[in-house]
Amino acid sequence: MLKNILPRGRSRSLNRTHKIAIAGVGTLGAAAVAFTAVPASGQTTTTSEAAPTAKVAYSTKQIQDVHAGVTGQLAGASQKVAAIEAKQEAAAKKATAEKKAAAKKAAAKREAKESTSRSAQRTEVKKAAPKSYPNNLDGWIREARAIMKKHGIPGSYEGIHRNIMRESSGNPMAINDWDINAINGIPSKGLLQVIPPTFEAYHVAGTSKNIYDPVANIVAACNYAADKYGTMDNVDSAY
Template sequence: MSSSSTLGPRPGRTRRVSVAGVAAAGAAAAAVSLVPGVAAAAPAKEAVAPSPVATGTASPVAFSTQAEGAQVSTLRDGIGGQQTTLLPAPAQAPADRAVAVAPNEASESDSASAEPGQESAEQQEPEYPDNLDGWIREALAIMDEHGIPGSYEGIHRNILRESSGDPNAINTWDINARNGVPSKGLLQVIQPTFDAYHVEGTPYDLYDPVANIVAACNYAADRYGSMDNVWGPY
């Protein structure tokens, strides 16, 4: 064997360089330049590591792990055992995700919405205007509680005939007036009739419009079946 065979590579030959190593080094350099939390433009096509050219050269390996819903990608270059971790931008919570509320917070919120002493519409006492319409409607509510029949139309019709809607009206000319017990109020009730048919819960006053209506309807129900059946003096 001649001495020239022990020297360096013969002229005209080139050294074989690992393409995989060059690709991995470039990928590592690009990955290091990324800063966590800063969104980078997504590559148009995912890079695929080429197959190793030289035997014994480690291929770059990419793998991902899942942690708290965010994907973490790690690229290991296979040269010197270095690895770089790429962190995506913080994931935003879905818009439709329900917000958890602690039990004590929910109870405090519910209690705050209900003010002390506040009553529902069903629990509040109804208010009636101080006029003929209000008197009739209030009387009908009381009559309903006591099972006394009668309608708005029947009561209204008889009131207009008897007193023209004046709760202080007094008859001074009929037989009752001549006997010393004149008819009074909206439905022209005499005192003995009022005493006998007064309904508990209403004022004990013959001139009170609601008490007068309820007592008269109670009397009409006992004698005629209902105030709706009364079409003249009763």
């Protein structure tokens, strides 16, 4: 350290210029200290008073707003989930209903097919087993009328029965050997007393060619009566 080279007796008092210089140096030092205390934000505060403590205000409104927003979002999400579930349930019900309808339709179709098959089988049985008639006058007339119906030959049960009883009394082997036809060599034969030429001319296919066959005799005689008189019902005497 340098020693004071000025003798005590020779020290001088500071003049006005020296005082101003010293004051300037003090001012600059104070400014430097103040500058180092400036906040980083660049704001400067030159007041010597202490900054008052900031009061923090706590409010529940923002928390309530957040809670309400979250609650609303959850409610909206629940509604969307419920809508999706309802849509899925409706689709499942629709699919179930469609399956049931398809199954019902298939069952009805199967039943109709089976019914048709059963009907066809019954028809085949009927074809395979033709209707049988008793071997008597009633059965002969009914069988003859069934054949006549197929061929469009008219004649009622009553009309046929009435003429049979007059001509042969119901005897299929009856023969007339005394009338003009017998005299001419072509006697009338059978239930309805038909001469051979007439029987051959009006014979219906599918019946016996034996003139004494009761069914064939009735059908041929009725066919002849339909041609000459319109129907056997119109015959009341020898024809």
